[in-house]
Amino acid sequence: MALENMRQPIESGCPDALQYMHPVMLKNFGNWKYHEDPEPGVLRHVAHSGDEVWTVRAGTQRILDVYTVRKLCDIGDQFADGYIRFTIRSNIEFLVTDPAKVQPLIGALREAGFIVGGTRNSVTMISHTQGFLHCDIPATDASGVVKSMMDELADEFQNWNMPNRVHIATSCCQINCGGQADIAINIQHTKPPRINHDLVSAVCERPTVVARCPVAAIRPAQVNGKPTLEVDEKKCICCGACFPPCPPMQINHAEHSQLAIWVGGNHSNARSKPSFQKLVAAGIPNNPPRWPEATAIVKKILHTYKEDAKDWERINDWIDRIGWPRFFEKTGLPFTKYHVDNWRGARKSLNASAHIRF
Template sequence: MDELHDEFITENMPNRVHMSTSCCQINCGGQADIAINIQHTKPPKINHDLVANVCERPTVVARCPVAAIRPALINGKPSLEVDEKKCICCGACFPPCPPMQINDPENSKLAIWVGGKNSNARSKPTFHKLVAAGIPNNPPRWPEVATIIKKILHVYKEDARDWERLSDWVDRIGWPRFFELTELPFTKYHIDNWHGARRSLNASTHIRF
């Protein structure tokens, strides 16, 4: 993102823009106006030798949004197991427990989410919205990601009113216009029509940290 250095020193955006590279695919709307995050395509493989030394197992179990992680005894030692049929490959278990090895340079892609509850000044809390997915994981400079981010920032800068946060701007113009202005392809995969939450979302009363 050093390609955006000029934007940081000229401060010509309509309002502040937070960008995050650490959010997960839960897309709670967590930390930023624009979230660049890893789109995993396979469930985590567990390094059982490390779990006992590195992880607090109840924390990891509670972290999973679909209750796919269970405590287990592996070779007589306390560890964890993942129900791969339930796992949605969100990656949320990796930060509290690095032995949940889900990063995969070959198969993991990148996704960009926009908006969310920390991206507005006037409207009600919302989730991030997926705007681009399946972007190649191309280190060290991730040129495909940089191109999309610069495009989003460019149209936001041109089209938003003074002091309008990114999410408020999208609320005003509407998502169809957002995709039109940014020239990002809108596909059927952008439509959130999942209705399995009642059956599979983790409904425990654990407090998550």
């Protein structure tokens, strides 16, 4: 029997964040005067009331085990004011009101093996989509890519040695739930799905799968007397959209699902217009556990940006100024036929109209 005073279920969304907020943050909510960056990984926010909050930011490995979370919380209890928060890029931030606590807190984090930084003109933590732990369609372990790349970019996280901030993102399928980034490492399927005809009628709602395809490449079919689906491989753009509603349309492949690197995306319109990222390297092996080929290309792009961009240019601003031909020249990345979008099927088949079809 239900308890009389049972807590009402919360249908959706995360819990109210205000209950976990540092009291000084709560008191001055919406009333901040300015903030400054005293050193890498440290922010000082000053409120109109005169109150101050100091924030120390550390990098995490993104997928956190219970022991690491406990260790971080213990550090928060012992060296900070007992309040933490995670940023959308999986940095952890500790908040204190007494500036005398900042250096001991940084010391404790470093002692425990965490890197402090990720603010201002640094490479902040790589964000990534959910991957194997939370999603049913990934073709790579996005958090593994993040860990191996950040191991090699620890200096760029801990120091202000980039022209401006760099946001990197990793996505583990081609119809990814990620977004734009200065540098994005995304999965790229290169072969149409392989269909397990024995399972389609048992597992898939066929009209739903047909409707899912953005280029109308899927048709109902019969194989060995069983209802199934077939794919027109000339039309298929290997997007993988048919795989979530119909796992027997297996798109993930150890060899043919590869990585591609895109650059110059920017969601923000704070100082210049938002921009879409563009493909700069394709056909990179999806090579766990350390993904050395993809990491080498990311480092090459970062190194060239660091050497060549003017102060405070984001990657998209830098490329806008020098132009794409010079980008390829300077980074030494080959410009290949895969960079030219020559797909002509769109006019006939792409679901590009605003009409609703049933």
